[in-house]
Amino acid sequence: MTISSSAPNPRADWYPDPHNPALLRYWDGRQWTGHTSPRPGGWAGQQWQAYPQRSGGGRADNTRSSRSGLPVWAVVALVVFVGIATLAVIGGVVTAPEPAPSAAGATSNTNTAESEPSTPSEALTTTSPSAPPTPTETEPPRSTVPRLKGLSREEAEARLTTAGLGVSEVRQVFSPKAPGTVLSQSKKVGTSVLTGIEVILVVAKPYPQVPGVVGRLxxxxxxxxxxxxxxxxxxxxxxxxxxxxxxxxxxxxxxxxxxxxxxxxxxxxxxIRPVAPPQNCTAGYDPCLAPASDYDCAGGSGDGPKYTGFVRVTGYDPYDLDADGDGIACE
Structure with missing residues (x-):
């Protein structure tokens, strides 16, 4: 039986779900609701229709068959059974109520998610809308920490960039290694970390220079x-x-x-200052230099009056023959 659009809306009752034949959906007299229930096996292949409106006095015969072809008492028992089943599953299947059909029976705008039928019979010809896509949770990208020890600072930074990582800090410590050589890293080699994580590098810096102090007191x-x-x-x-x-x-x-x-x-x-020299020698020289007003090294630029060749300075050097202070004069 087809219910025309000019006929009054069927009364509130359970009808086959227009989108899923395995379910029953409740019609509230104006529109489909979000209440569904598994469709009983006895109703497979049958279309539920609204009960006819009774007018005038007289009590309906409980043994009279409904328009579905079953006795009224069977229909009532089935409705009670369906209602109990609905209460058991209603928490997980209730959806937002659908918009009411227009008075003229016009279809909804084609841009809406689902067209609302004006009657249960018209719902049988509608197309079930596609379910909205379920958002998928994805893991953030990860990178593997590369080996950096022994590389130069520039090489280490380039390798981290290639791996999707960065450098947060560069610490310098004294080391005999070449300046800038990576000595250690804050993240263990081969560790899986979130892409973009920054690594601390420890690099070598040269030892300080020793001050030259020769000749100072x-x-x-x-x-x-x-x-x-x-x-x-x-x-x-x-x-x-x-x-x-x-x-x-x-x-x-x-x-x-x-x-x-x-x-x-x-x-x-x-x-060490020497003791007093013998009377015929100038103190501090070996071999002996006879006393004179001055001595210069032979072959040098000095003006004498006395000259000497190689001589060892053993004490005080009154003639200043040992210019470099190593104890050997006129080398």
Missing amino acids: KAAAVERLREAGFKVSVITESRTSGKDGVVLRQTPAGDARAKPGSSITIVISSV
């Missing part, structure tokens, strides 16, 4: 080395000539690089 030399961050070890060397208390040599040498806090050894001169 002991106190000044020690102070200069300590200010540069080094410890000082002092060795005294006895000499018979030259200046007393000055730095003769150092280890490591000046301008060399050494680890901060390491020890620098300096050798300090200790000049």
